[in-house]
Amino acid sequence: AKRSLLTEGAGVPVGLDHAGANLNDHKLLKGTLDSIPIKRPKPTAKSPQGICLDKAYDNSQTRELVAKYKLTPHIRTRKEEIDLKAMRPDWKARRWVVEACHSWLNRNRAILIRWSKKDENHLALLMLASGLIAFKKTRAASLKTALVAV
Numbered sequence: 001a002k003r004s005l006l007t008e009g010a011g012v013p014v015g016l017d018h019a020g021a022n023l024n025d026h027k028l029l030k031g032t033l034d035s036i037p038i039k040r041p042k043p044t045a046k047s048p049q050g051i052c053l054d055k056a057y058d059n060s061q062t063r064e065l066v067a068k069y070k071l072t073p074h075i076r077t078r079k080e081e082i083d084l085k086a087m088r089p090d091w092k093a094r095r096w097v098v099e100a101c102h103s104w105l106n107r108n109r110a111i112l113i114r115w116s117k118k119d120e121n122h123l124a125l126l127m128l129a130s131g132l133i134a135f136k137k138t139r140a141a142s143l144k145t146a147l148v149a150v
Contacts, residue, residue: 001114003126004028005105006036006051011097012137013105013130014038018123025056033069043070050074052094105129 002023006015017031043049050072053062058075066073074094084091106112108129116122 001122002028003102003105004032005098005101006032007098007101009097010137010141011101011104012134013101016123016126016130018119018126025054026059026062029057029062030065033065048072052076052098054078054095101133104133 001018002021002025003016003018004025005013008014014037015032015035017028017035019028019031040049041047049070051066052074055075055077057073063073076095081095105126108125110116110125111122111129114122116125
């Protein structure tokens with residue numbers, strides 16, 4: 001199985017789509033963007049919205065789709081990120097938060113090894129695990145602010 005995941009800056013899952021492993025990554029992008037459950041604020045010239053993608057999304061179909069959603073694509077290879085990190089040690093790769101979220105999803109055995117045969121059941125497990133990640137992240141953030149306030 002293949003999954004496409006959209007996270008916000010702190011790594012909380014916002015959008016999710018899945019399909020068979022024989023599908024290209026960029027074909028899951030529309031489903032991932034459509035699965036965002038909350039309404040996005042409108043991007044403006046003063047506050048544009050970007051989306052970080054890897055080299056698998058570097059094609060004209062993806063650029064057209066991202067333009068329809070009024071997002072600015074940031075597409076880099078891993079080598080480019082490694083070179084930037086070597087030049088500026090304080091630089092952080094933006095794509096790392098998505099890879100970390102995939103890792104957190106893989107901590108659930110039923111997701112790491114797909115036991116469910118029905119797509120609906122697998123999607124439900126992915127959504128449940130994403131909800132748990134969001135809950136843990138918000139709880140950790142609220143505990144952190146409570147400790148700072150004391």
